[in-house]
Amino acid sequence: MDTHPLLRPIVVVAATLAVTLLAGWLLDVALRRADARHSETPLWGLLRRCRPPFLLVLAASLLQAMRRSRDVVGHALTLVLIAGAAWLLVRIVTAVVDSVYARYAADAEDEARVRRVRTQVTLIQRVATATVIVVAAGAMLLTFPEMRTVGTSMLASAGVLGIVAGIAAQSALGNLFAGLQIAFGDTVRIGDTVVVDKEWGTVEEITLTFLTVRTWDERRITMPVSYFTSKPYENWSRGGAQMTGTVFWHLDHSAPVDLMREELQRILKTIPEWDGRTGSLAVTDTTPHTVQIRAVVTAADADAVWTLRCAVRERLITWLVTHHPYALPRIATSEAFPPPQP
Template sequence: METVLRPVTVVGGTLVITLVAGWMLDLLLRRADARHSETPLWGLLRRCRLPFQVVLCTSLLRAAYRKAGILPDHAFAVGRTLTLVLIASVCWLAVRVATAAVDSTYARYAAVTQDDARVRRVRTQVTLIHRAVTAIVVLVAAAAMLLTFPPMRALGASMMASAGVLGIVAGIGAQSSLSNLFAGLQIAFGDTVRIGDTVVVDKEWGKVEEITLTALTVRTWDERRITMPVSYFTSKPYENWSRGGAQMTGTVFWHLDHSAPLDLMREQLQNILGDIPEWDARGSSLAVTDTTPHTVQVRAVVTAKDADDLWTVRCAVRERLIAWLVAHHPYALPRVAASEAATRPDA
């Protein structure tokens, strides 16, 4: 009877202690979150309740399973299983704590910083740091789990004996991966490109949506995703429209007849821009930039707070000014020499 009662008592007591400890931890974190509402750290740490309970429960069972007589005929297998679960749960808990710390740091910085460029730079850095820490923790946990098997220890000793040759071979084989890894760290701390930046790569423009240690994802204007190795952004030229500020200046071109009413077009341009909410009113102009035997090239310069608004302003100006010319000054449109065209009213 005792051989059954003792294991049941130990397992039941361990579960009770684990549940009570998890409840107390959650209660303390909830109260700390209520007292310190200015930082989200305590609220984010509540996500660590489950991995903490797994670590605690596994630790207690690992320390008492032999004396409790839990599956005495398979004590070695029970101990090995509990050890592996303990290592995995500690890794899980460490990743959750690191995630809470990173998210809290970014949230506090974003709340007190008005500069959007700095916020995006910090977001890029903490994201890559979090990924690097997670990769290191998982790698260490996997190595620790493998070292619990005696054959793997012997294998580790033999690998250490030939570490020089293996290091050279691994370096040659992983040259591309290591290049991307170091490029990712260079992007994170060199501040060359950030999450949310508007860039032009391979004649495609879009916003940087995600940066990992090895790849970068750009979301184009038509919702496509372009995934590129981060080494591209350290070895080839590209356009970063958000560098130094998101404000942008754009141009709109028309090919018109030589008799186009330029002064009236300048007045109409101002009227059109006044009706476009995306125009930031920083500046505008209209001038003739080129001429051919049959047409003149007219260029309008407009401004907006970012690339998306600039695209909207350019399209609206191009469309409305053409519609105005068609309705009120058709003689200003390009002419074909062999066709009969409308004459200018004051000619």
Template structure:
């Protein structure tokens, strides 16, 4: 083995690696300067994540174009060339996915910064996420197909595969009917704006927040940190509650069953004092009224509001707990009871009728 057969491949590989490192450094430096100059968009900073995939692609490209002249493993020239082609295709797909991810993340970040409407931000986030998944899937499928076509055996069977494509398509369509249904349902959700990431929903009696939407399934995070995974076709074929549809603001109710002698005016005053101390209340609405009556009790309903589903739950629980504790401490006669003997009339006072109970 002469020195030229060793020096030439080593020089070619070393030169490709040096050029790759320098090109990656220059690219990172240019992107860093562009990011500092254009602070209004995070795109240039996000594109710096593409450095490694760019270097792998460039190195494979340089070696693919010079491996014959450099006589890199000349006895295995075909295998080396095919391997470099496979690496080149895979790195190109990797680079495209990285670029698409940077563009998507940058577009979403800019839109979120400029838009005050939270519902629109969640809608765009859902659409961009699904579009990104579609683009990634297309790039992966095309790259895998291109890698398979580099093998002569796959080219030979290509004609027979195309000839039977019609029959295979029919069989695959029947076999994957539910999968295709979920796929189209995911696209319908993305662009029909029926449910979005961050929406508060009630499905099958479970209350939670939409955490993730893909082309085939949807994840709902419940209040107790459980995750419910459901096919997206559920949200296009069955009814469900979306508490965030048309705006995140919500109105909630709290019910008590009390005695007929309950001090309603004092309860209204106490309700307002309680709400003033609950940060989750948004201050829009507060009211208390008797909504039903029975021979033994009355049904009292309080109406409260909050900015979203999570806060309305907090407000309802706080009002229910504190007003009940206030009744127990100051007006126990207002609690439901079964009369087995004549009851003493409630004491006279502010908001009370002195002849009540007579």
């Protein structure tokens, strides 16, 4: 029995595995040393994520080079090589982009600008990844002879198919262009506080087709990005994150307004969310039974102003109940005084 046909594949696989593992170990050592020498950038540490696709590409290339004939196994190795190369390219692009963004975010002082760059980088990264995947899938399909034969006839009807596909994918393409418009038009960014459909929350994720808003009660609202290019919405982070909030009370006409102003200032000084810009109180309306008193307070962002408003409302009501209960609204049940006689 001739063992040569069985022995050669085993030797080839073993040699390929040994060379691949050795090359992967050398690459990892080199990247770790480079990362230790260049602590100012995370690039070399991020490139260590490329080790798995690098090993896959190297192993497939070595096995492909050692084969004598092109058969089913050779075709499978070609497909693996194309997929591995695409995976490696995506990992390299991601590492470079993340490294550049990390260095920029560490040096930048404008938080709004950092969020804008983060949004743009995220969408560019997704576009690049999608492009690499599409190209790799096309290259893999072209390795099949049947697909190359069909390709000639497909080009003849590409115009008609393009029109049909464009009509069918009108919504998806609209969202795609809307995502690019959001990224480079700087209308909404990751981390912005927005109000959509009477729900306020923080923009948590932006993709090429949809956007996710995390509400204050931890719910996620997912909507197409075209919503933000076709409908009005509130962006509380636009032009700065600082916010102004209002607190209303409906009290009796005898409410001590001057004393409430003094107490408001004392309360604000004990609340860490108050940024010290504005803290005022005024009578804004009156009815036959009550007066409406409004306090205007300011905070650094939307979350802080919400907490500040709740704290001011609670503490001032407690103060009124304790020291001036007559100022609380009440319903008169006594008989009305008759008009004076002429």
